[in-house]
């Protein structure tokens with residue numbers, strides 16, 4: 256389970272009965288729960304998330320105990336009205352929304368430049384089971400390197416990704432690390448703020464962290480029992 260910051264990691268940990276311990280690894284510190292998943296505060300942004308997630312995946316593989324699933328979890332901005340503050344989102348697509356080139360005719364994703372990947376798709380059956388268990392909406396979660404701060408930027412993202420429900424900064428990095436290991440990925444987000452004009456007073460980080468704890472209390476059996484078929 257990869258979050259950005261320790262506050263998100265600890266919110267997920269509160270869904271599990273017993274406290275864990277930190278296990279230092281080369282390039283990452285995994286918080287190991289006795290009766291739950293390994294948790295990783297991987298850092299803010301796609302690069303840090305990818306690096307730390309890859310380190311944890313590699314350490315597990317070299318130890319002969321490879322992970323069966325990687326989950327990117329945390330708070331996110333929600334695209335109103337589909338994803339209001341306090342709601343939960345499970346990604347059916349994890350998309351890098353600003354990986355490409357700005358041109359006179361608008362943004363071109365790297366895939367239209369002839370290389371790379373911009374979208375990872377979690378296993379549909381797992382997405383459905385997770386969303387049903389958590390009472391979450393299902394749709395694309397965008398990964399950005401810059402938090403949207405204007406209505407114009409929000410509108411531009413919605414125009415390019417009309418189904419998008421949320422915006423965060425780590426999912427695509429986590430998904431790239433998982434893909435390099437052939438490991439399925441899931442992204443679960445609790446909405447802390449609306450995507451749009453920067454208004455720090457509108458952020459409800461505490462409420463979102465509480466929603467994240469509640470979500471993983473319901474998700475735990477789904478994630479534990481899920482095996483790639």
Ligand SMILES: O=C(O)c1cccc(C(=O)CC[C@H]2O[C@@H](n3cnc4c(=O)[nH]cnc43)[C@H](O)[C@@H]2O)c1
Nearest residue numbers: 259299330331332402403422423424425447450455
């Ligand atoms: O603009 C601010 O002053 C501000 C206040 C609180 C938090 C931030 C962040 O940049 C948080 C980024 C962090 O949280 C995730 N997140 C939450 N909401 C969003 C969003 O609307 N767009 C992108 N990322 C968001 C993200 O995954 C990071 O881990 C800024």
